[in-house]
Amino acid sequence: MSIIQREICDGVTLGTIRDSRFKTMKLSVNMLLPLSEETAAVNALLCYVLVRSCEKYPDFTTLSRKLGSLYGAELNGSVSKMGDMQCLNISVGGLDDRYTIDKEQISEELTRLLCEVLFRPKVKDGAFYELDVEQEKRQLLDTIDAEFNDKRAYANQRLIEIMCENELYGVGRVGTKEQISALTTKDVYKAWQNLLLNAYFDFTYVGNSDGEQIASVLENSFKEIKRTPVELSTDVVYTVFNQREVVDEMDVAQSKLEIGFRTACAEPEKESLATRLMCLILGGTASSKLFNNVREKKSLCYYCASRFARLKGIMIVESGVETENLEAAKEAILAEVEDMKNGNVTDFEIEAAKLAATNSFYGIIDTVSGTCNWYSSQLMDATVDTPEQAAQKVNAVTKDEIIAAAKKLQLDTIYILKSKGGEDE
């Protein structure tokens, strides 16, 4: 299954993946804006307000009933980061037209519904409605609280905040609680206008049609708008200037250790694929060095894994550790990294990582959402590959290239969330 790309207008693209295997379809749009301290909160709030109602379906119940009548279709919003860009995602999904009882054309209706929420939200006199905005504010604040309660996610977020304090990437994806609380209905309106005029819109459709109809609905919708789309860009830091270690103390049962490295290589550079594989060998699978040596053999932590932010050129090792093991775990992790730099990588480790990577590529495209993410996440990559193409490239990476990627690793920041040692959480 490959993707067919269309340009709808300036900074608006539609990727179509025609796949007859599924009983459902999905149309998803990533709307990208540069991350910034000033706008992260309002953009995030906007995204959630947009999917809660619109002019035509002015409250949650009427909107839910519309979705219900379309065989329980879904309309969802979410916010994430892609490199230095903030990504607002809105998607609609539902039963494929072939399987409706009364031959309803769900995909067309859902495309129109997506356009309703994007272009005709419920607004009045240059502002959104107080009630809608306040409700979503509460939800978003609850989400932030929940993220704070998830100490693994929280420690990861803190590391990025500290390591990238002078970079856009250091901005949280939904802003801060203070920023969210201070937002007005007019702020949200301005953010909506800015979104339509300036965001990069990347639509992805997965389903059993050629996407012509969706393209024409989208072309009509964007026709009237005079757009000046933003550039998609991410700054990559190649040299570490300020290596440091930061410790926060908190009433948690288990301490968290987060280690950030600069990989000095990022998408769309060709070598970044070797960096991806290197990161998998280090700590990305159940047969990785960190999992086997630090967790299983030395029993130094509950989890120990590495992840590569490929657009940003950052690798993060995360682990959950008993406080008395913090130093030992840190040393053991750094020793594994040194070991790789010295060329200690076995053929078995390379094969296991390649197998895990290719298995996951092939598994991902067996779901509608997985297929959608697979393609849309490659927006800023050098090329847009099918799983087969990606598997071929991964399998062609050599041991020398992996070691070369390891040699480029530079330790940047160590963040420790240290348990105060109390029994309570």
Add this chain to the structure above:
Amino acid sequence: MNNITEVKSARTGDKYYKIEHFSGLTIYLYPKPDYNSKYAIFGTRYGSVNNAFRLDGGDVIRVPDGIAHYLEHKMFECEDGDAFVKYAKTGANANAYTSFDKTCYLFSCTDRFDESFRILLDFVSRPYFTEQTVQKEQGIIGQEIRMYDDSPDWRVMFNMLENMYHSHPVKLDIAGTVESIAKITPELLYDCYNTFYNLNNMVLAVAGDLSVDDILKTADSMLKPCEKHEIESFFEDEPYEVVSDYVEQKFPVSMPMFNLGFKERAHEVSQKEMAETSIILSVLSSPSSQLYKMLDDASLINQSFTSECFTGPGYYSFIFSGESRAPKKAAEMIKNYITDLKANGIKPEDFEIARKEVYGDAVSGLNSVDNIANSLVGFHFNNYEFFSAIDDIADCTLDDVNSRLGEILDVNNCTLSVVFGEEDCEG
């Protein structure tokens, strides 16, 4: 001889094969052309509720609570090593679970299916328990039981079941208690295994880009014919009435949680009845429903609000659950709404939306090999047929659903279970 039937669905364009295998096992194969993922699940009609039984009219055996789950854990240990270690070599993701009415062993993979399939058929067919290995598991399962004690979702449900059922074992924790599992011996495990892990009492379901030959070439060589026995499970008589209508527990939760359970007269629920009750539950708890709106407008629920039909051998109930700042008020509103709905009937447009939601959900489920294989197992044990169950939803009428509504959800026979944090007392 294997007896192979092809079952087709005009509505969804899919098909599956039902194979009555010469060994006594029923095998389902649901081909998913062009899928990379493959999923296999091997299950027995044996869960935590089957704690008193007899074989071929012999003596009734009463076994310790939690033994089905214990047995599941012990099955992974083979004479020649741990099954998980074997799977690690093929790259499959393996797992198992024990529920109230079944025990299932499963794996998923994209590659090397046959090797993993052999591991599955092999270890589930070859029990190996010794005094020593059985002992060793007690600590591990004891910890698992304590972990469940710390889970508010688990507590709120079991507190409800304990207050709904007088004697039916569905009110007992699936894993048993630290005391009950201490009584488990290798002999008891063999008794349970030999009774319930008979291929005639089991089912195997596979979904993925595979052919009947792919499955049978391995199944034929590995599965030995199994003699059929009569297995009877015994449950004490269960009164119609719930034990009590309210139970609460303090718990460190940020928001109180509730389960509101309606007890029904247990009977074999037909496929048609299942379709009708699914639609009724959608009318009552889907975000598109009037009741959801009323509860949401009164700030009595959040997005976690949901409902389910909870049924198995000797038990049948409907459970509404969620988080709420005021669970008693939420329960009152649900009961009042049900009373009104029974008096006035479901509105045609509400019925139509609910029918489409349930239908859409059932057809969407055919995207996933995991869901297909798990459903085939559940449907087999309930004597349902996978595709006609979807037709039953499509063919449901408002009259059917309204008359079904009259028979279920007795607002005078329900129990509310609540867990709440220190400061969240409703007063």
